[in-house]
Amino acid sequence: MNFLSGIWWSLALVLFWAAPYMGAVGSSRVMCDNVPGLVSRQRQLCRRHPEAMLSIGRGVAAWTAECQHQFRQHRWNCNASLFVPGSRESAFVHAISSAGVVFAITRACSQGELKSCSCDPRKKGSAKDSKGLFDWGGCSDNVDYGVRFARAFVDAKERKGKDARALMNLHNNRAGRKAVKRFLKQECKCHGVSGSCTLRTCWLAMADFRKTGDYLWKKYNGAIQVVMNQDGTGFTVANKKFKKPTKNDLVYFESSPDYCIRDRDVGSLGTAGRVCNQSSRGMDSCEVMCCGRGYDTSRVSRMTKCECKFHWCCAVRCQDCLEVVDIHTCKAPKSAGWISRT
Numbered sequence: 390m391n392f393l394s395g396i397w398w399s400l401a402l403v404l405f406w407a408a409p410y411m412g413a414v415g416s417s418r419v420m421c422d423n424v425p426g427l428v429s430r431q432r433q434l435c436r437r438h439p440e441a442m443l444s445i446g447r448g449v450a451a452w453t454a455e456c457q458h459q460f461r462q463h464r465w466n467c468n469a470s471l472f473v474p475g476s477r478e479s480a481f482v483h484a485i486s487s488a489g490v491v492f493a494i495t496r497a498c499s500q501g502e503l504k505s506c507s508c509d510p511r512k513k514g515s516a517k518d519s520k521g522l523f524d525w526g527g528c529s530d531n532v533d534y535g536v537r538f539a540r541a542f543v544d545a546k547e548r549k550g551k552d553a554r555a556l557m558n559l560h561n562n563r564a565g566r567k568a569v570k571r572f573l574k575q576e577c578k579c580h581g582v583s584g585s586c587t588l589r590t591c592w593l594a595m596a597d598f599r600k601t602g603d604y605l606w607k608k609y610n611g612a613i614q615v616v617m618n619q620d621g622t623g624f625t626v627a628n629k630k631f632k633k634p635t636k637n638d639l640v641y642f643e644s645s646p647d648y649c650i651r652d653r654d655v656g657s658l659g660t661a662g663r664v665c666n667q668s669s670r671g672m673d674s675c676e677v678m679c680c681g682r683g684y685d686t687s688r689v690s691r692m693t694k695c696e697c698k699f700h701w702c703c704a705v706r707c708q709d710c711l712e713v714v715d716i717h718t719c720k721a722p723k724s725a726g727w728i729s730r731t
């Protein structure tokens with residue numbers, strides 16, 4: 390069982406609780422000492438940058454939601470407190486939570502919430518791109534600061550050990566940080582006579598976190614199984630037929646369970662009670678989601694917005710309609726409950 394996500398949750402909760410007291414002298418010490426599971430380097434960073442911890446705490450819900458969105462049609466539903474260490478799912482959780490820290494810290498820098506950073510100070514003066522000269526202006530997201538902070542804070546935990554799993558986690562954490570940087574894009578505003586665009590002001594902005602989530606989801610599906618080198622300094626691809634992982638790829642050691650049945654030992658909640666899609670042929674189909682156990686169907690009626698009309702100007706008015714839909718949920722295995730291994 391793993392405890393990584395336990396730290397994220399306790400960070401989110403303790404920080405939420407501590408936020409109102411942040412102004413008080415010595416409170417950051419109290420707060421940081423109360424987050425369970427931090428290693429000493431993380432506690433140091435927490436005391437030195439208490440406001441950054443608040444930003445991370447707020448970010449936890451955002452990347453948890455993103456993870457659950459990506460896995461919505463999957464047997465494993467991104468319950469981040471349940472996965473096999475060293476598995477493909479563990480690789481994804483490491484990558485998306487590191488990416489989430491980069492995103493949260495960078496955003497906080499731009500919004501002036503942190504003392505230690507601000508908009509990217511190097512994006513000043515004029516520069517040139519394919520469309521010609523432009524001036525840096527506004528606030529460029531300081532993603533390099535976010536990456537440095539995330540590396541120091543998130544990786545601190547893995548730097549303690551030098552085993553295969555620590556190396557794997559460091560690799561996936563880095564892949565997550567790099568993913569956010571990939572979606573940094575230049576936005577510009579035109580100036581000049583009647584929008585002639587003779588003058589441009591540009592800045593770099595992070596894309597919506599969904600882009601990072603979609604990208605890491607693809608990397609999850611193409612994750613590469615690796616084995617530790619003889620000398621223990623790195624890893625190589627487990628099956629020589631597959632390509633070597635790059636820094637952008639996710640890597641894993643352990644095969645995943647099928648997540649069909651509830652088994653605490655392998656970190657599986659099982660799919661009993663999960664909603665499946667009767668007309669789908671994919672991972673969310675009732676056959677795949679329910680692992681061949683079959684499903685129950687219940688008819689529910691719910692209110693939806695319908696017959697929406699646009700009124701000049703500018704409102705959309707809708708009717709309330711009653712909609713009747715069939716919901717399919719996976720049956721439990723014949724012997725319900727957790728499997729026990731005694």
Ligand SMILES: *[C@@H]1O[C@H](CO)[C@@H](O)[C@H](O)[C@H]1NC(C)=O
Pocket residue numbers: 468469470471658
């Ligand atoms: C995740 O799993 C734990 C352990 O079974 C459970 O208590 C918790 O409610 C689950 N969370 C979600 C979001 O499903």
Ligand SMILES: *[C@@H]1O[C@H](CO)[C@@H](O)[C@H](O)[C@H]1NC(C)=O
Pocket residue numbers: 666667668669670
């Ligand atoms: C179910 O699957 C079908 C086919 O893939 C898709 O068109 C439909 O939107 C899905 N329904 C839901 C509720 O996701």
